[in-house]
Amino acid sequence: MGYTLQGWIGSANVLRTLGLRFETAQVVALSDDLALIPLDDELQKEINGGAASLIEPWDVLTEQIESAGRRLSMHGIVAYVEADYFGGTGDQSCIVWEKGTERLRETRADKAINCALKLLGVTVSADAADEFDTIRLGRHRSVERWTQDARHRLQALQIRDVRANQERLAEAVDYFWSRWGDESTLNFYRDCIERSCDTDADLPRFYLLTDGEKGAIAGGYALLRSDLNSRQDLCPWLACLYVEPDWRSLRLGSLLLDHAAREASAKGYDGLYLCTDLDGYYERYGWTHIGKGYGIDGEETKIYHLALSTADRNRESAVIENNRSRV
Structure with missing residues (x-):
């Protein structure tokens, strides 16, 4: 045998x-x-x-x-x-x-x-x-x-566009609002996520990381036209990146970032932006700090850029793998 x-x-x-x-x-x-x-x-x-x-x-x-x-x-x-x-x-x-x-x-x-x-x-x-x-x-x-x-x-972990899984629309609204909003912004998140599901435009899009197709939400992110009031000249933006504490030991944030880059590239964009107060995190995955911007309340934040062109991504891949091996 x-x-x-x-x-x-x-x-x-x-x-x-x-x-x-x-x-x-x-x-x-x-x-x-x-x-x-x-x-x-x-x-x-x-x-x-x-x-x-x-x-x-x-x-x-x-x-x-x-x-x-x-x-x-x-x-x-x-x-x-x-x-x-x-x-x-x-x-x-x-x-x-x-x-x-x-x-x-x-x-x-x-x-x-x-x-x-x-x-x-x-x-x-x-x-x-x-x-x-x-x-x-x-x-x-x-x-x-x-x-x-x-x-x-x-069940394998999955990243799914809320637009393609509208049976979880209400759950997605509550999830993103509870992680990023406050008591005054529920209608803002609901309107934005609902509109992402009934528009012919390529943005905005919201994505859920789930424990199998119908399992609990482990994290998520969004792709938006703008996420910083003073920089309307830049598009698109990665926003709402979040991984639940119980799942953070698996470095799922890096997989969400990879997925966001692929999604933006597939939509024809050659770069992706985000704003954050974090130090040293996004650099591990090939993002470059390009300056600062301001919210409508005047609060300052850092702006990062990720090149999505083939040549730049190939150049950055060696940096990403080297940084990943040290953290």
């Missing part, structure tokens, strides 16, 4: 963030609060985006898959594993990353997956032979069976 496996193992909440980047990613619960993303043919195609060269001596690993795993580890320690056995003969391999840094790499070794699981904090239970058995990795014997495991499947 054969056994094959390729995929990522990590905490369930960490792995669920991959669904924000790749639609075909499926998360399957294991045990000890760990989960598995099986890397089936469909997910491989989505990640590789066409032709991709294997990294020797791996069976499935490519540069694109390795990069995806490294980025995933920015949200928490994660392991990539491969195993291939038939008739009791075979081998296994693993890589473990944490905050983008490789902590372990073993290829074609007998106990590679157990070594990875130890770094993930797995201890052998009394009724198990080893770490592999402890988290029930023998539950299925093929990648395809893991993807078909509806009983243990977990």
Whole structure:
């Protein structure tokens, strides 16, 4: 009897963030609060985006898959594993990353997956032979069976435009108002968000980060035509960025910023702006402080810009990854 496996193992909440980047990613619960993303043919195609060269001596690993795993580890320690056995003969391999840094790499070794699981904090239970058995990795014997495991499947995190999910419109109004408004601004938020759902214009737009399609709200952001009274010459603006405290350990703010950049770029804009009083946060993700502006009450604030052109984004990507690896 054969056994094959390729995929990522990590905490369930960490792995669920991959669904924000790749639609075909499926998360399957294991045990000890760990989960598995099986890397089936469909997910491989989505990640590789066409032709991709294997990294020797791996069976499935490519540069694109390795990069995806490294980025995933920015949200928490994660392991990539491969195993291939038939008739009791075979081998296994693993890589473990944490905050983008490789902590372990073993290829074609007998106990590679157990070594990875130890770094993930797995201890052998009394009724198990080893770490592999402890988290029930023998539950299925093929990648395809893991993807078909509806009983243990977990919802991935999602970022959805409120305009396309108007069944949550009232909830969205209450959410953005309660996080950013006060008792005098409820009608302002309601009118703005409702109008975003019935206009043919590309802006404004409001986005919710949710725990699955119908789950609780974990955060959100907005794209607006203007968010600063004295700078009507600049457009569009990122606003209302917020992540719930219980979710902040996963660095979901960076995923919301990535999503906002993609959305603005898809709408044809070559730059994005925001105003904030924060120091040092947005610089980590490629934003540049370009000056100051003023609200209608005269209060001063800092203005940041993110270039969305291909050339500038490529130039900034190295800075972003370097900064992310240090925080």
